[in-house]
Amino acid sequence: MEKWHLMATVVLIGLTVRWTVSLNSYSGPGDHDLSRRQTLDHLSHQDAPKMYSNGEDDKLRNDCILGIEGRTEPVPQGAGKPPMFGDYEAQRHWQEITFNLPVEQWYFNSSDNNLQYWGLDYPPLTAYHSLLCAYVAKFINPDWIALHSSRGYESQAHKLFMRTTVLIADLLIYIPAVVLYCCCLKEISTKKKIANALCILLYPGLILIDYGHFQYNSVSLGFALWGVLGVSCDWDLLGSLAFCLAINYKQMELYHSLPFFCFLLGKCFKKGLKGKGFVLLIKLACTVVASFILCWLPFFTEREQLLQVLRRLFPVDRGLFEDKVANIWCSFSIFLKIKDILPRHIQIVISFCFTFLSLLPACIKLTLQPSPKGFRFTLVSCALSFFLFSFQVHEKSILLVSLPVCLVLSEIPFMSTWFLLVSTFSMLPLLLKDELLMPSVVTTMAFFIACAVSFSIFEKTSEEELQLKSFSISVRKYLPCFTFLPRIIQYLFLISVISMVLLTLITVTLEPPQKLPDLFSVLVCFVSCLNFLFFLVYFNIIIMWDSKNGRNQKKIN
Known part of the structure; x- marks a missing residue:
């Protein structure tokens, strides 16, 4: 005992x-390219699927992360720091996406799911886990997972x-x-x-x-x-x-x-x-x-x-x-x-x-x-x-x-x-x-x-x-x-x-x-x-x- x-x-x-x-x-x-990130963040949702298709979203995101396309003064990203906020926001965003969109749209670029903004890139079980957390979040405070408006919450x-x-x-x-x-x-x-x-x-x-x-x-x-x-x-x-x-x-x-x-x-x-x-x-x-x-x-x-x-x-x-x-x-x-x-x-x-x-x-x-x-x-x-x-x-x-x-x-x-x-x-x-x-x-x-x-x-x-x-x-x-x-x-x-x-x-x-x-x-x-x-x-x-x-x-x- x-x-x-x-x-x-x-x-x-x-x-x-x-x-x-x-x-x-x-x-x-x-430390990411601020001007590049801000451009991505302020893209209209209507333009997103047209601009980032056929894998271009991954390439562009990589270019931003590595500073390939011209790096400006580094700006730290994280809690309270737009435009990407950090991995915390990524996990929250996946709850937003899985809860508000049908399953067939979770991994696709669309006006409601800009893959450039922390697109889901883990297997289905992670998505199901995010969905489960989202149901609990919805019960506590729906604002936490509101589509579009909850970004950076x-x-x-x-x-x-x-x-x-x-x-x-x-x-x-x-x-x-x-x-x-x-x-x-x-x-x-x-x-x-x-x-x-x-x-x-x-x-x-x-x-x-x-x-x-x-x-x-x-x-x-x-x-x-x-x-x-x-x-x-x-x-x-x-x-x-x-x-x-x-x-x-x-x-x-x-x-x-x-x-x-x-x-x-x-x-x-x-x-x-x-x-x-x-x-x-x-x-x-x-x-x-x-x-x-x-x-x-x-x-x-x-x-x-x-x-x-x-x-x-x-x-x-x-x-x-x-x-x-x-x-x-x-x-x-x-x-x-x-x-x-x-x-x-x-x-x-x-x-x-x-x-x-x-x-x-x-x-x-x-x-x-x-x-x-x-x-x-x-x-x-x-x-x-x-x-x-x-x-x-x-x-x-x-x-x-x-x-x-x-x-x-x-x-x-x-x-x-x-x-x-x-x-x-x-x-x-x-x-x-x-x-x-x-x-x-x-x-x-x-x-x-x-x-x-x-x-x-x-x-x-x-x-x-x-x-x-x-x-x-x-x-x-x-x-x-x-x-x-x-x-x-x-x-x-x-x-x-x-x-x-x-x-x-x-x-x-x-x-x-x-x-x-x-x-x-x-x-x-x-x-x-x-x-x-x-x-x-x-x-x-x-x-x-x-x-x-x-x-x-x-x-x-």
């Missing part, structure tokens, strides 16, 4: 931190309502999954399970984006975590259903799709494709197809409907990357402007090849040797490969890597804590735009202290604790003197933390040179990218040199 009292306390602490962060300012998309009552919708989604989907996952961990004490739940719930990246910047990432990540629980506990059909819901809420959950596919396929191979394995394969296929049909049913009426939704979900016209993101393409553009040199279709091919090749070894091993532990680590590796190398990555996509890293926190606490600190730091330019510096510092420190105290992370740096013993033994066959790996990792951690602290202080206190206004943001992304490349190598080493003995056999039952 004591365990549940302690777990309830942990949940209350997590909720308190979330609500405290929600009292701060909310999002803006960044902001008030304390509405802020309270919007923040509450995020908290309720967290309570219903993400937090129960975290608690159940930690309770199902094997070979660790009850206190460690509770400590693990506390650290996961205090992860600052997700809290700052959902409760500060304002999004609903906990919904898709929560569904994905339910999927992990399902397939790890041999509830394969329920796990598949949960993960399909995650994909149908946010298309970026495709980052996790290959590990799910390979793990379940490996299970089918293990059971035998001429017997139980084949039956399981058919059941899984039917579950996936049925769940997608149910989510997409209103959009199957016409072929153009389906194609338009897909165009909105995968806007390749927006380019290789947007804004400053800590991946390979943005970092490499410091030295070579790939976006300007290579045609877009070549960029897509190169991006696909790098992504596919970087995740292939881990996926092959998971298919041939399916295990819950291998599944969790492959989730990390594949999501990180997608973040580093795939096409059209946003800075917030690092949350898709952070979730599976949270799942291995009890197994490799030192490296997981380090990664989660870097992932939060990588979003620093975005968080500063949203005026979330103080919440970022406080939540990051709280998370670090919780991990350090709960897991004694600085005592967990031996080869065995880092799960590098098998790798080290293999290397020592050729280099007998290779005994200093833990010390190297400790030094790298120290360098990484010092660089993150210094860059944060420099970014906050100094003005960048006039000729290089994005200098500090670029440095943050570049340093973060170097860290992520190191982690990609590290996690792939764990996967490929997976030891089958001792503490490495921790599994979810």
